[in-house]
Amino acid sequence: MKLKFLCLAAVAASLSACATTGGVGSMSDPIAAAWVGKSAGKFFAAYGPPLADDGTGSVFTWKGGYKRVRGEYKSCSATIAVTSDYTIRSITITGDRKGEFSPSYCRELLAPASVVKTAPPAAKAAAKTPAKKA
Numbered sequence: 740m741k742l743k744f745l746c747l748a749a750v751a752a753s754l755s756a757c758a759t760t761g762g763v764g765s766m767s768d769p770i771a772a773a774w775v776g777k778s779a780g781k782f783f784a785a786y787g788p789p790l791a792d793d794g795t796g797s798v799f800t801w802k803g804g805y806k807r808v809r810g811e812y813k814s815c816s817a818t819i820a821v822t823s824d825y826t827i828r829s830i831t832i833t834g835d836r837k838g839e840f841s842p843s844y845c846r847e848l849l850a851p852a853s854v855v856k857t858a859p860p861a862a863k864a865a866a867k868t869p870a871k872k873a
Contacts, residue, residue: 769846769850769852769853770830770832770845770846770849770850771829771830772850772853773849773850773852773853774827774830774849774850775827775828775829775830776826776827777826777827778825778826778827779799779819779821779825779826779827780825782819782827783801786801786803786804786848786849787801787803788801789801789819790802796821797820797821797822797823798818798819798820798821799818799819799820799821800816800817800818800833801816801817801818801819802814802815802816802817802834803815803848804844804845804848804849808839809839811836813836813838813844814834814836814844815832815834815835815836815844815845815848815849816832816833816834816835817830817831817832817833817834817845817849818830818831818833819831830849832845838854840854840855840856840857841854
């Protein structure tokens with residue numbers, strides 16, 4: 740009886756640990772929090788079509804978000820896995836660049852609500868300089 744109880748307690752503890760770390764909507768991955776569980780059709784309509792799929796239509800290779808920021812070209816690459824009903828089940832970033840406001844351009848592009856936008860240092864300095872009167 741004690742052995743059954745210990746096994747049940749061990750299984751319950753391991754399952755509860757899985758449920759509380761890094762799940763869908765986790766703040767540790769704002770891109771997954773923003774897109775997992777949503778329609779892949781909406782993602783591709785917003786950010787452009789995939790480059791390729793795995794042949795089964797369940798894993799896509801995507802690249803997009805092309806933008807030039809202060810002379811540097813930005814883009815984001817990802818592998819997107821979907822369910823049979825075309826719902827995103829995971830997004831894995833495979834190529835990223837430094838963003839304008841954060842270390843990740845992909846995060847700025849795909850989960851903009853998770854990025855605190857502050858003015859670049861040069862813009863902050865210019866804003867603090869009082870305007871000269873004519």
